[in-house]
Amino acid sequence: MKNRPTATALSIAVLGMTSLCLSGAAFAQQGDYVAPRASDGNPDLQGMWTNNTITGLERPARFADKAVLTVEEKDAWEREIAEFNAAQDQPSDPDRAPPTKEQIDLADSYNNFWFDDGTTVAVYDGEYRTSLVVDPPDGRIPALTAAAQARLAAAAEQRQLAPFDGPESRSLAERCLLSFGSSSGPPMLPILYNNHYQIVQAPGYVMILVEMVHDARIIRIDDDPLPAAMQPWMGDSIGRWEGETLIVETNNFNPQQSYRGSAENFRITEYFTRVGPDTINYSFTVNDPDTFTAPWTAEIPMTRTDDKMFEYACHEGNYALPGILAGARVEERDATEATQ
Numbered sequence: 001m002k003n004r005p006t007a008t009a010l011s012i013a014v015l016g017m018t019s020l021c022l023s024g025a026a027f028a029q030q031g032d033y034v035a036p037r038a039s040d041g042n043p044d045l046q047g048m049w050t051n052n053t054i055t056g057l058e059r060p061a062r063f064a065d066k067a068v069l070t071v072e073e074k075d076a077w078e079r080e081i082a083e084f085n086a087a088q089d090q091p092s093d094p095d096r097a098p099p100t101k102e103q104i105d106l107a108d109s110y111n112n113f114w115f116d117d118g119t120t121v122a123v124y125d126g127e128y129r130t131s132l133v134v135d136p137p138d139g140r141i142p143a144l145t146a147a148a149q150a151r152l153a154a155a156a157e158q159r160q161l162a163p164f165d166g167p168e169s170r171s172l173a174e175r176c177l178l179s180f181g182s183s184s185g186p187p188m189l190p191i192l193y194n195n196h197y198q199i200v201q202a203p204g205y206v207m208i209l210v211e212m213v214h215d216a217r218i219i220r221i222d223d224d225p226l227p228a229a230m231q232p233w234m235g236d237s238i239g240r241w242e243g244e245t246l247i248v249e250t251n252n253f254n255p256q257q258s259y260r261g262s263a264e265n266f267r268i269t270e271y272f273t274r275v276g277p278d279t280i281n282y283s284f285t286v287n288d289p290d291t292f293t294a295p296w297t298a299e300i301p302m303t304r305t306d307d308k309m310f311e312y313a314c315h316e317g318n319y320a321l322p323g324i325l326a327g328a329r330v331e332e333r334d335a336t337e338a339t340q
Contacts, residue, residue, distance in 0.1 A: 035244060035274035040203040042241050043274055048309065049302040051188065051282065052118035052195040054081045057298065059131035059139025066130055067139060074121045074128040082119060088112040116193040124281060124299045132189075135285075135297040142294040144261065152261045164328035167321060172256060174321055176314035178233055179212035182259055186217075186234065186250050186268045187284045187298065196309050197302070206239060206246065211309050219248055226252065233257060235268075246272040263290035278304040 035043035054077070059067070069077065089112040122129045131139030144152070163169055173180035181191035188197065188210070196211040206219040219237040226236045234257070235250040248270040259266065270284040280302040287295045 033274075033276055038201045040201070042201070043244050043246070044201065045199045045206070045246065045272055045274055045280060046201050047199060048305050048307065049197050049199065049280060050195050050305045050307070051190045051197070051300050051302045052116060053120060053122040053132075053190055053301070054078065054118050055122035055129050055132060057132045057189060058141060059133065063130040063139075065138065067127075067134070067137070069121065069128040069130060071128070078120055085112050085115075085119075114193060116195060117190065118195075122301055124301050125275075129299070132298040132300050133296060134299050136294065141260070142292045142296055145289075145291060145293055148261055148263070148291040151263070155261075164325060166325065170321060170324070173213075174318075174324075176213060176318050178257060179210060179215055181212075183212035184210040184215035184217060184234055185259075186237070186248070186270055187259070187286070188270075188282065188300075190300070194312060196305065196307060198309055209309070212312060213314050214312050219246075228252065231255060244273055248272070259286075261291055262288050265290055 035045070038044040038046065063069075091113075092111055122132060133139045133141060136142060159169070167175055171180075172178040178184060179191075179194075182189045183191050183194065188208075191212070194212040198209040200207045200209070204221050204223070206221065208217045208219070209215075210217065215234065217234045217237065219239045221239045221241070223238055225238065226232070230236070231252050231254045233254050235254075236252040237248050237250040239246050239248040241247075249267070250270070251265070251267040253262075253266060255264075266286075266288040268284055268286050270282065273281045275281050281299065282302050283297060283299040285295055285297045286292065
């Protein structure tokens with residue numbers, strides 16, 4: 001987690017200039033662009049990329065059935081976010097009283113200084129998108145099946161039985177084993193910060209290094225699946241090139257890893273197409289009939305960045321987990337003493 005060198009106070013002033021640039025440059029890079037070639041002759045996706053954007057995964061109710069914004073609407077939304085961020089990007093009061101458990105909210109931990117979740121609307125194929133989900137057309141993830149709802153309710157009940165017995169009872173993100181919010185994926189989604197990805201290619205492989213929790217995902221090209229007993233973090237990813245597009249099929253996830261309550265047969269298909277010198281069109285389709293009532297698809301632009309990738313020192317700074325477990329031991333001790 002870190003603060004990127006952004007200029008929130010200046011963002012409102014440059015919105016007009018940004019719109020002019022996007023209306024020309026971003027649209028010009030669509031169409032007949034042919035990506036440079038890597039050493040194996042396939043399209044070169046290598047470099048540092050970011051997918052941060054103010055466009056959310058699902059469409060806000062305010063936009064209803066409006067999938068694409070006009071330039072004026074896009075500017076107004078970005079201006080609204082910039083003004084909100086400017087108001088929130090204030091130093092915390094060091095003399096404020098500690099909150100009670102009932103009063104704790106995000107303002108008591110982070111202010112916007114720490115966030116890097118973007119300042120612009122997602123531009124995909126020259127369109128200003130109101131959601132990353134494009135299918136179903138309403139921009140919303142399909143409902144959970146009845147079986148998935150029952151499965152998730154049972155899992156939540158199980159977690160409540162002994163939520164603080166040991167580190168194994170805590171989430172993967174709390175244990176610094178995998179990024180939260182599906183940053184590393186798949187699917188690879190933008191979150192509050194650390195939305196940087198470094199892509200490296202070699203004959204037979206594509207590696208994606210994820211800034212969040214330093215996850216490294218290895219995609220094997222035209223390879224056989226791993227044995228069923230091998231269930232790695234981020235699943236078993238096998239890619240193939242079709243023209244300018246890298247298509248990646250992933251399944252066989254580690255049983256401890258779940259995306260929105262996904263089931264054992266969760267499968268995701270991703271598409272990476274470089275559509276300009278500084279843009280990769282990334283899309284994915286989720287297929288999990290045991291969890292969702294229909295397949296669904298999202299599209300996310302990835303933009304080249306000159307930013308460096310910094311180490312995410314999760315384990316080194318993870319004071320929360322021992323604190324949580326130590327607090328549980330104190331509560332247990334106090335409960336035992338109260339009965340004596």
